[in-house]
Amino acid sequence: SLLLLLVSNLLLWQSVTPLPVCPGGAVRCQVTLRDLFDRAVVLSHYIHNLSSEMFSEFDKRYTQGRGFISKALNSCHTSSLATPEDKEQAQQISQKDFLSLIVSILRSWNEPLYHLVTEVRGMQEAPEAILSKAIEIEEQSKRLLEGMELILSQVHPETRENAVYSVWSGLPSLQMADEESRLFAYYNLLHCLRRDSHKIDNYLKLLKCRIVHDNNC
Amino acid sequence: MFQISSYVQPSEQYKNSFLLWHGPTGMDLWQLLLTLALAGSSDAFSGRETTAAILSRVSQSLLSVNPGLKTNSSKKPKFTKCRSPELETFSCHWTDAVHHGLKNPGPIQLFYTRRNAQEGTQEWKECPDYVSAGENSCYFNSSFTSIWIPYCIKLTSNGGTVDEKCFSVNQIVQPDPPIALNWTLLNISLTGVHADIQVRWEAPPNADIQKGWMVLEYELQYKEVNETQWKMMDPILSTSVPLYSLRVDKEYEVRVRSKQRKSENYGEFSEVLYVKLPQMSQFTCEEDFYFPWLLIIIFGISGLTVMLFVFLFSKQQRIKMLILPPVPVPKIKGIDPDLLKEGKLEEVNTILAIHDSCKPEFHSDDSWVEFIELDIEDPDEKTEGSDTDRLLSSDHEKSHSNLGVKDGDSGRTSCYEPDMLETDFNASDIHDGTSQVVQPQRLKGEADLLCLDQKNQNNSPYHDACPAIHQPSVIQAEKNKPQPLLTDGAESTHQAAHIQLSNPSSLANIDFYAQVSDITPAGSVVLSPGQKNKAGVSQCDMHPEVSLCQANFIMDNAYFCEADAKKCIPVAPHIKVESHTEPSFNQEDIYITTESLTTTSGRPGTAEHVPGSEMPVPDYTSIHIVQSPQGLILNATALPLPDKEFLSSCGYVSTDQLNKIMP
Numbered sequence: 001s002l003l004l005l006l007v008s009n010l011l012l013w014q015s016v017t018p019l020p021v022c023p024g025g026a027v028r029c030q031v032t033l034r035d036l037f038d039r040a041v042v043l044s045h046y047i048h049n050l051s052s053e054m055f056s057e058f059d060k061r062y063t064q065g066r067g068f069i070s071k072a073l074n075s076c077h078t079s080s081l082a083t084p085e086d087k088e089q090a091q092q093i094s095q096k097d098f099l100s101l102i103v104s105i106l107r108s109w110n111e112p113l114y115h116l117v118t119e120v121r122g123m124q125e126a127p128e129a130i131l132s133k134a135i136e137i138e139e140q141s142k143r144l145l146e147g148m149e150l151i152l153s154q155v156h157p158e159t160r161e162n163a164v165y166s167v168w169s170g171l172p173s174l175q176m177a178d179e180e181s182r183l184f185a186y187y188n189l190l191h192c193l194r195r196d197s198h199k200i201d202n203y204l205k206l207l208k209c210r211i212v213h214d215n216n217c
Numbered sequence: 218m219f220q221i222s223s224y225v226q227p228s229e230q231y232k233n234s235f236l237l238w239h240g241p242t243g244m245d246l247w248q249l250l251l252t253l254a255l256a257g258s259s260d261a262f263s264g265r266e267t268t269a270a271i272l273s274r275v276s277q278s279l280l281s282v283n284p285g286l287k288t289n290s291s292k293k294p295k296f297t298k299c300r301s302p303e304l305e306t307f308s309c310h311w312t313d314a315v316h317h318g319l320k321n322p323g324p325i326q327l328f329y330t331r332r333n334a335q336e337g338t339q340e341w342k343e344c345p346d347y348v349s350a351g352e353n354s355c356y357f358n359s360s361f362t363s364i365w366i367p368y369c370i371k372l373t374s375n376g377g378t379v380d381e382k383c384f385s386v387n388q389i390v391q392p393d394p395p396i397a398l399n400w401t402l403l404n405i406s407l408t409g410v411h412a413d414i415q416v417r418w419e420a421p422p423n424a425d426i427q428k429g430w431m432v433l434e435y436e437l438q439y440k441e442v443n444e445t446q447w448k449m450m451d452p453i454l455s456t457s458v459p460l461y462s463l464r465v466d467k468e469y470e471v472r473v474r475s476k477q478r479k480s481e482n483y484g485e486f487s488e489v490l491y492v493k494l495p496q497m498s499q500f501t502c503e504e505d506f507y508f509p510w511l512l513i514i515i516f517g518i519s520g521l522t523v524m525l526f527v528f529l530f531s532k533q534q535r536i537k538m539l540i541l542p543p544v545p546v547p548k549i550k551g552i553d554p555d556l557l558k559e560g561k562l563e564e565v566n567t568i569l570a571i572h573d574s575c576k577p578e579f580h581s582d583d584s585w586v587e588f589i590e591l592d593i594e595d596p597d598e599k600t601e602g603s604d605t606d607r608l609l610s611s612d613h614e615k616s617h618s619n620l621g622v623k624d625g626d627s628g629r630t631s632c633y634e635p636d637m638l639e640t641d642f643n644a645s646d647i648h649d650g651t652s653q654v655v656q657p658q659r660l661k662g663e664a665d666l667l668c669l670d671q672k673n674q675n676n677s678p679y680h681d682a683c684p685a686i687h688q689p690s691v692i693q694a695e696k697n698k699p700q701p702l703l704t705d706g707a708e709s710t711h712q713a714a715h716i717q718l719s720n721p722s723s724l725a726n727i728d729f730y731a732q733v734s735d736i737t738p739a740g741s742v743v744l745s746p747g748q749k750n751k752a753g754v755s756q757c758d759m760h761p762e763v764s765l766c767q768a769n770f771i772m773d774n775a776y777f778c779e780a781d782a783k784k785c786i787p788v789a790p791h792i793k794v795e796s797h798t799e800p801s802f803n804q805e806d807i808y809i810t811t812e813s814l815t816t817t818s819g820r821p822g823t824a825e826h827v828p829g830s831e832m833p834v835p836d837y838t839s840i841h842i843v844q845s846p847q848g849l850i851l852n853a854t855a856l857p858l859p860d861k862e863f864l865s866s867c868g869y870v871s872t873d874q875l876n877k878i879m880p
Contacts, residue, residue, distance in 0.1 A: 048479055085363040087305055087430050195365050198387050198479065202364075202430070209429030217429045 004049055036151050037208040043144040044204045047137055048197040054133040055190040061127065063187050066180075076192030077168045078108050083199060090206055096159060099152045102203050105196055106145040107165035113138040116189060119174045137193070144200075155211065294325050294353070294372055295380040300391045302484070303423040304431055304477070305359045307386050308350035311372055325379070327355045329370040331363065332383075341371070362386055390477040392433055393421030394487035395456070398473060402495070403459060412465050412494050417457040418473050418487065432478045438486075442468040454478075465494045 081104055084090035093101070117138055120131045152159055173185035209217035294311050301307035309327065328341035344355035355370075364386050371381040395418040403413040416437065424431045434454050438447040441464075450458065463469055469492040476483040529541065735743035 045479070052479070083365075085366060086359060087425065087428075088359065090430075091428070195385065195387075199365055201479065202387075205429040205432055207429075209427065213429075215428055217427050 004046070008046065033151065033154055034212045036147060036154070037204070037212050040144060040147045040151065041201075041204050041208055043140055043147065044197070044201040047140050047144065048194070048201045050133045050137050050140075051190070051194040051197040054130055054137070055194045057127070057129055057133075058186065058190050061130075062183055066183070075188060076195065077112070077166045077170065078105055078192065078196055080166050081105060081108070081164075084203075090203065095207070095211065096156045098203060098207055099148065099155060100159065100164070102200055102207075103145065103148050103152060104165045105200055106141060106148060108168065109141055109193070109196065110145070112168040112170065112189060112193075113141055115168075115171050115174065116193075119171075137197075293379050294374065296370070296372065296382050299370070299382070299384060299389050301362070301386050301389050302391060302393045302421070303425065304364060304387065304390055305423075305425075306357055306362050307389060308354055308356040309370055309382075310350065310354045311380065313353050323375045325353070326373045327370055328373060329355075329357075329368055332367045332369060339369070388480070389482075390431075390480050391482045392424050392431070392475045392477060392484040394485045395419060395421060395435060395473045395475055396487065398471065398487055398490040400460075400471070400490065400492050405465065405494075409496075410465055411462045413459055413461045414463060414492060414494070415457055415459045416471055416473075416490070419456060421475065421484075424475075433475045434478050435473050435475045436483065437471065437473050439469055439471040439492075442470060442491075447472075452476075463492070463494060465496055468493050 081101065083101060083105070084093055090098075113134070117131070117134045120126055120134055170185060170189060174182065174189070176182045176185065209215055294313060296309060296311045299307060299309040311325070311327075327344040327347075329344065330339040330341050332339060344357075345361055346356040346358065347354070348356070349358075350356035367383060367385050369381065369383040372379040397419040398416065399418070400414045400416045403415050405412040418435070420426050420433055424433060426433065432454075434452045435456065435458075436452050437450045437458055437460075439450075439460060440447045460469075460471070471490040471492060472486045472488070474483045474486045733744055737743060
């Protein structure tokens with residue numbers, strides 16, 4: 001939690017100084033790629049920590065011992081994206097595709113996060129810890145997405161903005177009347193969020209070492 | 218379906234789950250049987266596997282509940298740990314089954330499945346490698362490992378599932394211990410007793426740090442060789458860390474462990490590194506730091522002593538008062554008790570002349586005014602009534618007690634020490650002071666003629682003092698004596714007293730003070746007319762002048778300034794007339810003590826000024842002779858003209874002053 005505090009402080013500082021907009025193709029940019037990646041890694045690490053905590057709290061509070069895990073595995077909406085599942089696959093994917101993939105995952109989570117926040121807020125006895133984390137994750141995800149798009153435009157300026165992302169259609173399940181189904185829907189969503197945030201964090205660390213440090217972190 | 222909560226995958230939180238296997242906890246047998254019944258009867262369960270799982274769980278729980286069901290005590294194999302050291306492979310371990318029974322169970326098998334959306338229904342595949350990870354283990358190499366895909370594994374024995382578990386590989390990461398620990402000396406302290414070293418290590422080789430696949434953080438622990446407790450340092454991301462202030466003459470042990478930055482589980486500890494520091498000096502000096510308690514105590518005591526002495530001998534009276542409050546002595550307003558004791562009238566008069574306290578504001582808010590109280594707490598005294606009542610044998614209700622603050626302030630301050638913080642100090646001195654003052658009077662067995670409130674049974678006697686009536690501060694012992702005299706001698710005054718007393722509303726305190734004008738040889742006290750109270754009673758009303766002057770004294774003490782006294786003096790005779798029984802009003806003859814009566818009886822000083830009824834009789838006289846402990850002798854004060862120098866005096870004039878005043 002101390003780490004979280006430090007990271008959040010770091011991020012607050014970061015948020016004060018907005019990422020400068022480097023026009024595509026500009027030779028000189030105010031923020032170096034290294035700095036961009038550093039910030040991105042910090043953000044992704046922070047988001048993953050928040051997601052893990054949020055999931056743990058939710059599970060402890062609502063779904064402990066219900067056996068959801070056996071049902072919820074791998075039913076995330078981002079599973080349709082072709083993400084590398086181990087190190088070899090990650091090493092084989094190209095830089096450009098990798099970055100685009102990360103951007104896609106982040107984009108895919110925009111809407112679910114938004115709905116998660118509104119739904120949790122509307123819950124009776126809205127759990128404050130979970131709600132605050134959800135809000136924070138949503139905010140930081142947007143920031144990370146901006147950063148990643150910026151990196152992408154820096155590293156691969158020719159890449160066109162492709163709107164590839166997975167559509168999330170789980171909103172009705174979040175609003176189901178049956179409590180068990182509804183809880184399962186939340187559980188699934190938070191589980192997927194934790195998983196995807198870990199993925200993004202790992203991918204970014206890989207990319208950072210690959211691009212900035214030339215595979216020599 | 219009926220969920221056997223304790224038997225569901227032990228924990229939904231992968232991170233902690235692997236080390237916290239809990240098998241079937243104690244369940245109710247009832248619950249178990251019910252489950253069995255449900256499981257057996259229902260066909261609605263989706264999938265063969267769930268039914269089998271439930272059955273297996275039930276059977277296992279049955280076994281746990283009643284171990285006797287099985288032939289012999291045998292532990293079921295269950296998963297102990299699944300671990301991925303580098304996020305590329307993982308392995309799972311389980312406990313071996315202990316069988317003492319006759320039946321030899323078949324080999325234990327592990328089946329796994331990857332819950333992939335694309336794969337659709339799950340199929341259980343057998344463990345690819347039972348060997349590489351050791352006994353009772355299953356090793357999944359990198360081709361079988363997918364990081365973010367959930368796995369489920371199960372142990373089977375004799376076709377029956379013994380244990381089951383689901384997880385994702387990214388949640389079971391426990392890195393290997395760091396390797397290649399070494400240390401280098403940074404520096405040694407000048408004393409040669411302490412040294413700093415830098416400890417370095419390398420990340421576990423199988424963790425791919427370079428490509429950024431894993432990011433590790435480390436925790437270092439160290440201790441002296443003899444100690445049992447390891448000292449922990451905060452997690453760090455780098456692979457070297459300095460250790461400061463190690464003792465040269467001791468040996469240390471250092472160990473490091475690592476963990477994946479995002480997860481919670483640390484890996485194993487590295488090998489212990491022994492640190493033996495080079496000893497530069499031959500001799501080892503005891504540099505142990507003992508907290509200098511002795512020094513602190515000594516300095517503290519000496520400092521306090523110095524401060525105490527400073528305060529004690531300081532000229533600053535205020536500080537001294539604060540630290541060592543003086544024991545208050547009984548004080549009569551305007552009179553120093555020492556002077557009283559020693560009988561130095563000159564000094565007393567001088568002091569009184571200085572006294573400038575006739576300003577009402579000085580006394581206005583002082584409930585403790587210059588009255589010396591006698592035995593306030595004495596219940597008998599209270600019940601017996603006020604002094605006046607006693608004197609006048611009146612049984613009127615006394616409302617003295619409700620005047621609020623008791624004037625427990627006798628001798629609180631004298632006029633010349635207005636700034637002394639004696640209000641707090643003197644509260645306790647009442648009895649002491651009064652006793653001291655009372656003593657001489659008691660000795661003589663007479664009411665005191667001081668017109669000093671040596672006993673203040675009521676709270677504000679002066680408020681109610683009516684010019685017509687003076688109330689002496691009477692010692693309780695002397696109540697009876699004055700009464701007979703006054704009852705016959707001062708009907709009018711008694712009437713006035715009655716009027717006063719009968720008007721309790723106007724009389725906040727019916728117990729007022731009257732001046733003792735004479736003491737008969739028999740020892741009785743003759744009261745002279747006193748001042749009316751501010752509210753005014755009939756008698757007082759008759760003398761508006763008196764009431765006027767009385768009004769000035771509302772807040773004043775029983776003694777009034779000479780200037781005011783002069784106003785009252787003309788009136789006095791009128792009132793005085795009433796006390797006609799007094800044959801000779803010779804203030805000169807007002808003595809406190811019978812003994813002094815004889816000695817001072819021949820005082821002619823003011824005789825001419827007190828021509829009896831014609832002469833204005835001041836209510837209060839000055840003290841002529843102070844003979845302590847015998848008492849005081851009052852001077853009659855006839856003040857036809859105020860002299861400037863006496864204006865400020867408090868109603869007391871010395872004999873010399875009086876002589877000056879006398880026309």
